[in-house]
Amino acid sequence: MTVSTIHDIGYRHYEGRRLGRGYVLRSLFVHNLRAAYGLGRPARAKVMPFLLLAVMMLPSVGSVAAVAITKEPRGLIPYAAYANILQVVIAIFLATQAPVLASRELRFHVVPLYFSRPVGHLDFVLAKLAAMTTALLALLTLPVTLLYVGGLVTKVPDSGEHLVRYLTALVGCALFAVVLASIGLVVSAFTPRRGFGVAAVIAVYMLSSAFVVIVQGLAEMRTNFTLAGWVGLLTPFNLVDIVQVRLLGAPRSSAAMPEGTLAGMVALAVCAALVAGSTAVLYARFRKAGLS
Amino acid sequence: MPIIAAQGLTMRFPGVTALDDLTVAVEPGVTGLVGANGAGKSTLIKILLGLLPPTSGTAQVLGLDIARDGARIRERVGFMPEYEALPPDVSATEFVVHMARMSGLPPTAARERAADTLRHVGLYEERYRPIGGYSTGMRQRVKLAQALVHDPQLVFLDEPTNGLDPAGRDDMLGLIRRIGAEFGISVLVTSHLLGELERVCDHVVIIDGGRLLRSQAVEAYTAASGSLVVEVEEGRDRLGQHLYDQGVAVRPEGRLLVVDIADEGTYDRIRDGVADLGLRLVRLEQRRHHIEEVFAVGSEQPHPVPQGAPR
Numbered sequence: 247m248t249v250s251t252i253h254d255i256g257y258r259h260y261e262g263r264r265l266g267r268g269y270v271l272r273s274l275f276v277h278n279l280r281a282a283y284g285l286g287r288p289a290r291a292k293v294m295p296f297l298l299l300a301v302m303m304l305p306s307v308g309s310v311a312a313v314a315i316t317k318e319p320r321g322l323i324p325y326a327a328y329a330n331i332l333q334v335v336i337a338i339f340l341a342t343q344a345p346v347l348a349s350r351e352l353r354f355h356v357v358p359l360y361f362s363r364p365v366g367h368l369d370f371v372l373a374k375l376a377a378m379t380t381a382l383l384a385l386l387t388l389p390v391t392l393l394y395v396g397g398l399v400t401k402v403p404d405s406g407e408h409l410v411r412y413l414t415a416l417v418g419c420a421l422f423a424v425v426l427a428s429i430g431l432v433v434s435a436f437t438p439r440r441g442f443g444v445a446a447v448i449a450v451y452m453l454s455s456a457f458v459v460i461v462q463g464l465a466e467m468r469t470n471f472t473l474a475g476w477v478g479l480l481t482p483f484n485l486v487d488i489v490q491v492r493l494l495g496a497p498r499s500s501a502a503m504p505e506g507t508l509a510g511m512v513a514l515a516v517c518a519a520l521v522a523g524s525t526a527v528l529y530a531r532f533r534k535a536g537l538s
Numbered sequence: 539m540p541i542i543a544a545q546g547l548t549m550r551f552p553g554v555t556a557l558d559d560l561t562v563a564v565e566p567g568v569t570g571l572v573g574a575n576g577a578g579k580s581t582l583i584k585i586l587l588g589l590l591p592p593t594s595g596t597a598q599v600l601g602l603d604i605a606r607d608g609a610r611i612r613e614r615v616g617f618m619p620e621y622e623a624l625p626p627d628v629s630a631t632e633f634v635v636h637m638a639r640m641s642g643l644p645p646t647a648a649r650e651r652a653a654d655t656l657r658h659v660g661l662y663e664e665r666y667r668p669i670g671g672y673s674t675g676m677r678q679r680v681k682l683a684q685a686l687v688h689d690p691q692l693v694f695l696d697e698p699t700n701g702l703d704p705a706g707r708d709d710m711l712g713l714i715r716r717i718g719a720e721f722g723i724s725v726l727v728t729s730h731l732l733g734e735l736e737r738v739c740d741h742v743v744i745i746d747g748g749r750l751l752r753s754q755a756v757e758a759y760t761a762a763s764g765s766l767v768v769e770v771e772e773g774r775d776r777l778g779q780h781l782y783d784q785g786v787a788v789r790p791e792g793r794l795l796v797v798d799i800a801d802e803g804t805y806d807r808i809r810d811g812v813a814d815l816g817l818r819l820v821r822l823e824q825r826r827h828h829i830e831e832v833f834a835v836g837s838e839q840p841h842p843v844p845q846g847a848p849r
Contacts, residue, residue, distance in 0.1 A: 257658060257721040260651060260689035264613065264642040273639040287627050288668060355623045359684060362587050362617035363640045364609050537590060 271369045278377030281350075282343050291346075298339045299385055302332060306389035310396030319402040325390050325415030326496035329422050332389075333483045336426065337451040339385055344430030345443030347374050348528070352438040352535050361536035371528040375521075378427035379420075386419040411496070418490040425482055425517050428524035435531045454481040462502050475504035479516055488513035539601065541566050541692055541724050542586060547595035549581055549748070556581040557592070558748040564726065568718035570735030570742040570756075571728040578748040579728040580620060583694045586726075587612060600691055613641065616685035616693035620700060620728075623681060626670030630661055630680045633669065634687050641688035648687075655683045658721075659713060675706040682713065686723070693717065695727040699734060707734070714738045736760070760826045768795040768808055769821040780811045796825065 284291030305323060312321040329336060351357050360370055394412040402408060433450050434443035458481040465474035478484035478500060488503045490496040492510025503509065542564040549557040556578040573579050584590040586599050588608025597604045599611045624633065631652055638648035656665045659679040664672070669680060678698060685693050695714065699707045715738045718725050729735050735742055736756060744751040752759075770777055778795055781788045784807055787798040797804060805822075812819045 258654065259722070260643070260647065262647050263644060264688075265644055266642065269644075270640055270642055273636075277636055277639075286632055291627060350625060354625050355619070355621055356625055358619055359617070359623055359637060360640060361589060362612060362615075363637070363688075364613045364642060365640055366609075537584060 267364070267366070267369065270365055271373055274365070274370065274373035275377050275380075278347050278374050279380055281346050282377060282381035284346075294342045295339065295381075298335055298342075299388070301335050302339075302385055303389050303392065305332065306392045306396070309393060310400065313396065313402065314400045317400075319397075322397050322402060323393060324497050324499065325393060325412050326418050326490050326494075327499035328390050328393070328415070329386050329419060330483055330487055330499040336382070336385065336422075337448065340382065340426050340430040341444045341447035341451070343381060344378060344427070344447055345434040345437070347378050348431040348434040349438045349443045352435065352532075353440065355535075355538070357532055357535040358538070361533075367529055367533045367536070370532055371525060374431060375424075375427055375525060375528070378431055379423045382423035382427055383419060386422055387416060390415050390419065414490070414494045414496050417494060418486065418496060421489060421517060422483070422486045424521055425486055428521045429482060432524045432527050435528055451482070455483075457481075458484060459501070466502070471502070472504065474502040475509070478503050479513060485513055485516060489517060540564055540598075542569075542597070542599050542726065544582075544586075544597040545595055547582070547585065547597055548593045549578070549585060549590070550593045556748050557585070557595075557745075559595070560745065560748065560750050562743055562750050562753050564743065565741065566724045567740040568714065568725045568727065568738055570739035571726055571745065572732055572735060572742060573728075573730065573745040575730055577730075577745050579745065580696055582745070583617070583696055583726075583728070586694070587615065587617060614691045616688065616690035616723075618681045618685040618693065618695045618698060620696040622677070624669045624677055627668055629668055630656060630665040630672075630676075630683070633680065634683050637684040638687040643688055651687050651689070652683070655687045656680075658686070658716075659683045660709070674701050675703075675709070678702060678706070678710060679713075682710075686717070686721075690723060692724045692726065695725060697728055697730070699729065699731070711738050763825045763827050764799055765825045766797045766799055766804070766808070767821065767823050767825045768797055768819075769793065770795075770812065771818040771820055773815060773817045776815055777811055777817060780815060781807060784811070 280286050283295045284293070306328070309321060309323045313319060323331065351360075361367065390412070394408065397408055398405065429450065430447050433446045437443040437446040458477055461477045462474040465471070465477065478488060484500045484503065487498070487500045489510050491498045491500075491503060492507055493514060504512075540563040542562075544560055544562050547557050547560040549555070560578075560582070571579050571582070581590070585592050586597060586604060588599075588604045588611050591605065600614055602611050602614075604611065628636075634652040634656060635648045638651050639645065643651060656662075656679075659682050661676060661679050661683065664676065669677065672680070678701075682695070682698065685695070698714065699710050702710060711734060714725055714727055717723050718738075718740070727735065727739070732742075736759070739756055741753070741755050742759060743753040768777070774790065774793065774795060778788050778790060781795075781797065786804060786807055787800070789796055797808060799805075808822065
């Protein structure tokens with residue numbers, strides 16, 4: 247006769263290792279990065295980010311195909327101009343995905359669960375900022391890399407020159423990513439209601455762009471090109487483009503921008519201030535949410 | 539050694555004093571923290587987690603000072619908040635694994651502990667579904683699981699039975715009992731319902747208006763009161779009169795008689811009285827105190843206790 251029993255092994259204590267701050271920070275970064283692309287979430291969370299990534303890739307695929315068929319190297323889109331040309335797509339990606347990182351845990355009051363653990367306030371914010379930056383970096387650099395590889399395959403002349411321009415564009419992409427991530431996270435951290443974050447980020451992008459375009463138009467009509475150039479600091483894409491063009495020597499793709507290296511330095515300082523300011527604001531915002 | 543000790547803890551917010559010179563020590567085991575809504579229970583937990591610096595006073599949790607060792611306290615305690623605290627679009631497994639990693643558990647250990655803990659709190663197949671589709675009872679279990687997943691030495695459970703139906707409430711109270719008895723984890727559980735805590739706690743701390751009202755073992759609240767409850771089928775008044783005539787302190791209370799015990803002879807007089815009058819005795823028992831009485835007689839200014847009041 248056999249007697250079979252179900253063994254309830256009962257509660258077991260955890261005797262293993264508890265890893266420190268670096269591991270927690272890394273886990274938090276990976277978790278947020280996955281969230282930015284809807285990984286580990288239902289399929290509908292993946293639709294927007296991957297659709298927008300596909301849209302971002304299309305022009306570069308077309309450009310490489312055109313070069314391959316026509317053998318005309320000028321058909322290749324300039325690497326550094328890519329983000330500027332597709333800024334609407336990037337803005338939509340930021341508007342739909344930044345709230346996933348910054349508003350969701352506020353809306354559902356998850357934040358206190360982090361801070362009742364050994365998670366630091368600054369680490370929490372830096373992990374979110376780094377994750378959003380990395381998500382944008384992937385969105386920006388994949389098509390640019392495809393352009394570069396496509397150029398190599400179709401044997402575009404001056405491969406040395408292309409490598410320099412490609413690497414320059416990567417630096418530009420990193421700056422675009424961190425500036426956009428900072429703005430997107432701050433705006434969505436203050437609009438925790440569902441859908442409001444998306445609208446708010448789009449509104450900030452559209453209003454700043456529209457304002458700059460109008461002022462630039464008026465200034466150019468009055469032949470005040472200095473004002474037309476400097477006002478470009480007020481919209482994120484134009485701002486980063488000033489740094490790329492004036493400091494990194496990339497070809498210019500914005501409508502107007504101020505002259506000289508000094509303009510580039512000023513634009514870079516504005517970028518740095520934006521990122522630092524956003525970090526401080528996010529720190530205060532999440533710290534407060536951790537106590538509610 | 540007490541697991542929680544507070545000395546003169548005071549917390550003032552603009553316009554309101556949440557804690558007022560609170561000095562209390564809590565021993566290992568299951569401890570109830572009782573008070574009306576707004577009595578300062580949640581504020582006390584936030585201070586003990588080292589998240590909110592008190593206006594004045596000091597406290598130690600697991601022997602660690604809240605002002606200096608907040609991070610080390612948070613490694614060793616778990617916290618289940620009172621409000622909804624779960625993202626709807628991830629599964630319970632995914633969420634609890636993530637929270638385990640936030641407490642520093644390596645990936646494999648985090649997955650194993652999450653699966654074990656969810657089983658212990660009674661979530662099985664449904665743990666792979668997004669939390670958005672869960673009932674209130676299931677959500678409470680997930681909240682409890684995330685507080686336990688890193689095997690803390692102490693958990694703070696803030697109103698864990700809130701919003702549950704009577705069956706869910708019983709399940710949750712049973713779980714709390716098990717956490718203390720089987721898991722060997724000390725528990726500080728808050729509630730505004732005293733009766734609940736009487737069932738699961740070893741010790742009950744009562745705060746009212748941010749002040750300590752009483753802190754003692756549950757048995758001390760429910761100790762024999764020195765009076766007897768007598769119930770007879772008919773003739774309550776005749777028995778009462780009979781006992782009164784013999785010099786016994788007796789008063790009616792509903793269908794019952796309450797008799798103060800003067801000496802051993804009191805029992806005999808009741809027995810003889812019932813027999814002499816030919817009454818049918820239903821019950822003769824020691825009256826015990828209820829924790830609720832603390833609010834009726836212990837408080838200088840009587841505060842209405844919202845027993846089971848909707849929140």
